[in-house]
Amino acid sequence: GNTLAAVIDSSRAIDWQGHAGVPGGIPNRTMICATLSPGADAPQMNSAIQSCPANQVVFLSAGTYNITGLITFQNKNSVTLRGAGPGQTILHMTGNSAITSGQTPDYLAVEHFITGGNTKGSTSITVDNATGIRSGSFLNIYQADDPDFYWSRSNDTDNTGQLVMVTAVNGNILTLEDPLIWTFNLNPRFKAQAVGGMRWSGIENLTINADSSYLGTMIQFWSSYASWIKNVELTGGMGNSMVSIYRSLRMEIRDSYLHDTFSTTDGYGILTFFGSSSDRAGATGTLIENNIFKGLWYAIVLETEVGSVIDYNYMVGNKFAGW
Numbered sequence: 001g002n003t004l005a006a007v008i009d010s011s012r013a014i015d016w017q018g019h020a021g022v023p024g025g026i027p028n029r030t031m032i033c034a035t036l037s038p039g040a041d042a043p044q045m046n047s048a049i050q051s052c053p054a055n056q057v058v059f060l061s062a063g064t065y066n067i068t069g070l071i072t073f074q075n076k077n078s079v080t081l082r083g084a085g086p087g088q089t090i091l092h093m094t095g096n097s098a099i100t101s102g103q104t105p106d107y108l109a110v111e112h113f114i115t116g117g118n119t120k121g122s123t124s125i126t127v128d129n130a131t132g133i134r135s136g137s138f139l140n141i142y143q144a145d146d147p148d149f150y151w152s153r154s155n156d157t158d159n160t161g162q163l164v165m166v167t168a169v170n171g172n173i174l175t176l177e178d179p180l181i182w183t184f185n186l187n188p189r190f191k192a193q194a195v196g197g198m199r200w201s202g203i204e205n206l207t208i209n210a211d212s213s214y215l216g217t218m219i220q221f222w223s224s225y226a227s228w229i230k231n232v233e234l235t236g237g238m239g240n241s242m243v244s245i246y247r248s249l250r251m252e253i254r255d256s257y258l259h260d261t262f263s264t265t266d267g268y269g270i271l272t273f274f275g276s277s278s279d280r281a282g283a284t285g286t287l288i289e290n291n292i293f294k295g296l297w298y299a300i301v302l303e304t305e306v307g308s309v310i311d312y313n314y315m316v317g318n319k320f321a322g323w
Contacts (some may be wrong), residue, residue: 009222014120019178020309021252022226026202029080031056038063042071042097045081054078060206062088067097075198076103083206086101086233086257090207093237095223096216099208102200104223114188115172121179127190130172137166138193138249139174144186159274160186162306163249165225165283178250178285179309197223197248204230210237210263217244221251226301228252234269238262241271241301248272260295267297267319274303282306288313295319 032046033056036213040060048058055078060125062084071091073079073298081099083089091099116126144163150230160182168175179200208218214237221227229250234242235258242258245251253270267292282304291313293299299315302308 008143011270014179014181014307016078016200016307016309020285021250021254021289022200022228023177023250025051026228026230026252027055027080027200029055029057032059032319033057033079035059035061037061038065040065042067042069045071046074049073049076049079049081052076052079057082058078059091060084060091064092066092066094068094068181070122071097071099072102073106073198073201075196076201077198078200080202080204081206082204085205085229086207088207089205090209093208093210093214093216095214097214098216098218099203100220101201101222101224101227102194104197107190111189111191114184117173118180118184118188120183121182122291123179125174125175125176125180127172127174130169130174133166133169133174133192135167137194137195139164139176139190140193140247141180141188141190143184143188146186158189159186159304161304163247163282165249178307181284185274188302197225197227198227200227202228202230203232203269204228205232207233207235209233209235210239212236212238213217215239218236218242219244220247222244224248224251226250227255228254230254232256234258235260236262238267239268240295241268244287245270245271245272245283248283248286251283252289253291254286254287254289255291257292257294258296258299259293261297261319263297264319265297268301269293269296269299271301272303272308273301283308292316 033052142158258269286308293315
């Protein structure tokens, strides 16, 4: 049969298997730490999430919840927010309320330089200074723009990069969980994140709907790792996107139905978005699989996304396909 090399040059291809989506797959958690019923508000949900022991579930019973405030994980790790099923557990959002991972401080301002191991496929890099970096640290690796690769605006630089997680530190040698996607040979540098964001938490088995007065993003992941959306219905709203992912690694969105935005100017299903020229963001290793998109501007918009997999999705009824 055909090999990958027969389809695309090996210098432009990566082995994504095992390097996109939640490592080892989304965990099937069975222990319920708290059960909430319709009438519960965002503060009660937030309290239940924060009190939940690791690897357990905050369960939202069937019914409609009218949400006027922000549901936030506040970077809580290893908790699943789960409903009884799409169309059964319904979160009706108003105003600018949403579900968010919580936000974390930006990367440390100081730039570090990569002095070795910067070739495609490498899982070990040598750096000029590893002070403060430990196992579990996020690195935002980037290099100068290659004019033969793509054009960018004059005030945008260092767009080529990827996010990685450090798994071991030995002096100035850092071991990475996933390999480098390409060779970084144009002044390769990185910034490290001072603190970690949400890790190993997910949202499952529920519907979020909103009317035309809703302006927010329904689910936002910020500086997150190995977190997910599974079997979720998102519909309505006037927001820029239903799901937004910023500066996150190994995220997974699967088995979900995103449809029928009220927006007439954008209204994306999933957006992984770019920060600024001083803070290259996007995401790395996202798995978007087995979803249905209907009645949106675009189903999926990826900004500075690398090493990700978008497969077995179905899109129909784009509202503004002529734009």
